[in-house]
Amino acid sequence: MTDQYELFYQPGDAVAFTVTEHDGARGVDELATEDPREVAKIVPLVPALRQGGAVLAVQATVLLPLAPHGLALGATVHHAAYDGASSTHFLHTWVAVCAARKVPPELPVMDRSFIVDREDMHDFFTAPRAQKGFDSPDAMDRLVATYALLAAHLQSIKDTIVGEAARRGIVPPPRCTSIVATYGVMWLCHLRATQGNNNGGHDDDDGRAYFLFVTDHRRWMKPRIPSRYFGNCVGPCYASMHRRKLSLPPPP
Template sequence: MGADSNLCVLHADVVTPSDVDLPPHSLPLTFFDVKWLRGPPVQRLFLYRLQDHHHHGNVQQLLSDLRASLSKALNLFYPLAGHVRLAPDTNRYELFYQPGDGVSFTVAEYDADVGDLASDGPVQVAMLAPLVPSLPKGRAVLALQATVLLGGRGVALGVTMHHTAGDDASSTHLLHTWAALCNGAVEMPPPPVLDHTLVADPRGLYDIYCQGMPSGGNEMEFVTSSVSSVPDDQLVATFTLPQEVLTAIKEALAGEATRHGAPPRRCSSTLAAYTFIWSCYYRAKKDQEQGHAKTTHFLFSVDHRARLKPPLPATYFGNCSIPAIAVTRHDELTAAGTGGLFAAFTAIANALEEVVSEGYPERWDGCGKRVMEAAKAGMMFVVGSPRFRVYDVDFGFGRPAKVVAVSGAMPGAMPVADARNGDGGVEVGLTFSAGGMEHFQRCFSDAMHAIGM
């Protein structure tokens, strides 16, 4: 791939926890974790602009500081320095750490300007892919890459974490802790809770989710990258929904509810963003669909830390989310005016109510099957959440100019984050071919006009 030739790896080593007295530790995987064993890793890219005073010596010090603070952060998150294996003499998977284990840390240079890469786009996904590392072989769960961009005017930090080790709440907890250690913050994030025995499994979901897994754990290998092969015409662009737009969406939905004689329902800013983008996305695809009666699906994760009985601590490290799947018809989703918005919101709100309902855990055994059925029928799926505050990950050289969920840079994915200006808006990344991107941009503009913006 052409972009790979612009990358020059300077050195690659392993960063170990700075506490040499950490004992070996086994973290048993829960049923929330094992369902991700066969999936690809989550790969995020943080792009930072450097000020003019960051000459070569300062950049080298910056990279050294990143490495040293990572070593300290791993004292708290040391299971991430280990690897997944079958526990000895069992058929249960665990995340195992032993002294000497560490995290792959690559330093590179890249012949690309930070301003071009951090543009709202469209940007070639192939230009971003070399900046996120692959996981090492051997079922490692974390790899990092710090890349100096053209002329030292920027730094790209690529973070690759296997979903088996933790969800987005967990991975961003690590990042906020690492950044606080690097920038010398007075107040540190709370430490992670690493006790997986807090997750009860009375329904035997672990065994259900492990069906079809290799019987020999050492024969299983992780998918090490989500972007090992990317078409050159695949483009990613960022669409920001400021607070005033989110308010306009909510007002349009309230108006539609009144016209339908339906009681008003609570609509958060996140649900408003989901609603608007899902409707826009399928309006852009409408000309390519064959039948107007066909249904489509929208998948988003719902954190269950506070919903388990007993609830888990907010800082629990691992996976603890359940998929919510909204479903509606194409013709309803793409209805003129704000009718499509109302159909999207109604389906999403129904899905959320279902997944947090008292009796829904009885259906958790079928989650995987329902996701596969939705994917086969056609779905859009959310990556990330505004609540993870990715634009607050400041290592001491400023807030990110751009954060890209590179593993979510694929058709049908909807990466979401807090808006970088901190105004309470929502930032959405979408991926299309060049022609598809132009069509979506027109539909996005039309939808903005429909809500009076």
């Protein structure tokens, strides 16, 4: 076992929990739709992490004049503590308790013995390394929207891939899952929306485009980690392709 700690606790450490009120609740409903929403209107409902290594902050906002039935729950998480699967389970559990559901979600698994600790893990993650970062533009003047890909859309993409493989004589055709089809749509739409814009390192001078996403490692670990494991258990995946193969012209 390593003699270096990854998480350090001292008396007085706690999770920041804020209860506040919002007097413009009648305009909050528009934030729960799939239509474009202003990020600036969402930010007040989300807490900020305290300086000094805080890993979680929770904010419960009472929506006036909808009280006592209107409540917005916001959580800000440090990714070193746990990943999206864990934070989503946390929110689902909170909602189940508030709704007094008879069958609440399964409790999270907090057993850290599932993760095999390597002796060089601390040195590996703290060693300086050169890497190209991504730009983080100010999002306060941006809009965020939700797009739904129906089963018919995904099946159409899969059928297109099978047809193209047959045209090229590729047997058997490449396996295309729903998540692969979804990522393909996301990648192509993003590139079309940012043509001519390097946009934080997604393209290089040779005309190649890159796609970065994360995958859940729980089911692939040995021993296998429970799906409700509470922690950070994701890893990066990369895809690279020349822009011409994506039916996009190279950036000027």
